[in-house]
Structure formats: structure tokens, C-alpha cells
Amino acid sequence: MSTLSVHDIQGFSTYNNTVRVPSGHLLQIDGNLRVPVLTSNPSGAANGFMYYNSSTRELLFYEGGAWHALFTGAPDGSSSSNAAASGYQLALDYPAKTSGYYWIKSPSMPQPLQMWVDMDEEGGGFDMYAITGGSSVNDARNNHSGTALGLDLVYPRSSYHWRAMVNFVRGQLGQTGGNLRSYFQCPGKVWNTSAGNYTGYVMRNPQYYGNGVPANTWRTGDGGRWWLRNNTYSEPNGNYTPYSFLYFWSSYPPDNYNLQDLLFDDAGTRSTGSNYLVSTNAKP
Numbered sequence: 001m002s003t004l005s006v007h008d009i010q011g012f013s014t015y016n017n018t019v020r021v022p023s024g025h026l027l028q029i030d031g032n033l034r035v036p037v038l039t040s041n042p043s044g045a046a047n048g049f050m051y052y053n054s055s056t057r058e059l060l061f062y063e064g065g066a067w068h069a070l071f072t073g074a075p076d077g078s079s080s081s082n083a084a085a086s087g088y089q090l091a092l093d094y095p096a097k098t099s100g101y102y103w104i105k106s107p108s109m110p111q112p113l114q115m116w117v118d119m120d121e122e123g124g125g126f127d128m129y130a131i132t133g134g135s136s137v138n139d140a141r142n143n144h145s146g147t148a149l150g151l152d153l154v155y156p157r158s159s160y161h162w163r164a165m166v167n168f169v170r171g172q173l174g175q176t177g178g179n180l181r182s183y184f185q186c187p188g189k190v191w192n193t194s195a196g197n198y199t200g201y202v203m204r205n206p207q208y209y210g211n212g213v214p215a216n217t218w219r220t221g222d223g224g225r226w227w228l229r230n231n232t233y234s235e236p237n238g239n240y241t242p243y244s245f246l247y248f249w250s251s252y253p254p255d256n257y258n259l260q261d262l263l264f265d266d267a268g269t270r271s272t273g274s275n276y277l278v279s280t281n282a283k284p
Helices: 087-093 159-171 177-181
Strands: 050-053 058-063 066-072 100-104 113-118 126-131 276-279
Touching: 087 100, 087 113, 087 126, 113 159, 126 159, 159 177, 159 276
Parallel strands: none
Antiparallel strands: 050 058, 058 066, 100 113, 113 126, 126 276
């Protein structure tokens, strides 16, 4: 076996600058092969030509007088026609992306929306959309202004998720103090089907956090991970209306929220208010 080391291989102009491997012979590539990377279809193509379009993120093959997509890259959220299925999926496909607005369209959403996707907390992927002046609801079973968009009230997954939400409302919506807290009258979509005293339990899902409330009591929209505290607390103490929401103390969450336990109450029937965050809630 011999080795041929070259920088360029060029064909003869007599043969249209073509380098040919004759029939019955094999060109074996043990390293990497890179096809041409272009931004539009090249002219003069013939059957069998191939290139990668960096604008549309497609690998294209020429056959029968037309270019055909062999492979399309994962949607990167850069446009409504290239919307990602969720912020979580975007983070999985493009982990180097930074926090920002991206086009999102989950299977339940009738139209794509530009949603804020946090790429900093817990590996990224928390998506959120602000409802301002929407319908206020006080029952977890009721529709709200995110329902028609194919989104639900936020399922608060962790303290890091809370920090991502507070940073979004402060940094992107420009809301602080009472205005910030107008988006957080309730600590997300966490509810129970009956009242009871849970002051001896940590308000979080034990399936994901080791300990927490008993099964089939407090929950969130998909039955998955949710978090409000890491320690027991004087609430919920039992004066709760089933299917209603908890509500924050007036100073929570604070402008400088930084992963601390949340302060809330379960008294009475509480509503979301007209400002709140909705999400695909795809990040588990």
C-alpha cells in the first residue's frame, strides 16, 4: 500500500476539470467528507450533484432537473417557518445558543410564537411567554389567555426555573417591585383537589426531590416535577379552596430572587390576576 499526500486534486480541462474513479474501482474515505457549503442552488448542476445549503439548513441532491432535500437540520427558532418545538428541544439541538427570543411552535400550538427561552439555568430550555391584560382565572381546570395559544400556566420546576422567570420579567419586560409581582400573584400552576394541613411537608414533588408532599395531593399540570421550597413552612395550613391556586406574600418573589424558598399562603380562592407567564412546559 502506498500513500499519496496532496493539497489539491485537479482534473484536466480537456475533460471538463473532472476527476474520475473508473467503473469497477472504489474510492474509500476513512476520514471525513465535506460537501460544498453554499447559500443558494448552484448553476450548471447535473444529476448526482450534492451540496449543503447553510441558509435553509438542508442537504440537497440534484435529480431530474430539480434540487431535493435529503436532510433538513433541526429547526433553530430563527423564523416562524423554522420554529422549534419548544425551548427545551432548542436547548437539546443547539446547546451553544444564548438566552433570547426564539420562534416556538409545539404540537399543541396553532401558530408559532416568539417566546423567551432561558439558556442559562439548569442547562437551558425554559421557555416563557408573557400574558399582559389577559383573563384572570382562579381554578386550575379553567381556560386562561394562554389556552388558545396552545400554552399553559407555568409549571414551576425548580428554584433555577424561578430565577429564570424573575430575570425574564425584570430584564425583558422591565418590571420591578410591585409591577414584577403583578406577573407572579400565584406561584405557578400548582394545586390540590382537597384542603389539608401540609405544614409538616416540603412543598415540592418527592418523585424528583427525594422528599415532599404525599402522592396525589399537590401537583402541577403534567404530573411532573414542581418546586416551591426546600424546607417545611407554616403553609399550606388547610384553609384552601380545592383546585384554586396558592398566592404569594406581597414581597415575593423579590427583585433579587436567588434560589431561596418561596413564601405563600393557601387561604381562600385565589386568582392568577391578568398578568402571568405561560409556557410549553416541555422542560421536564
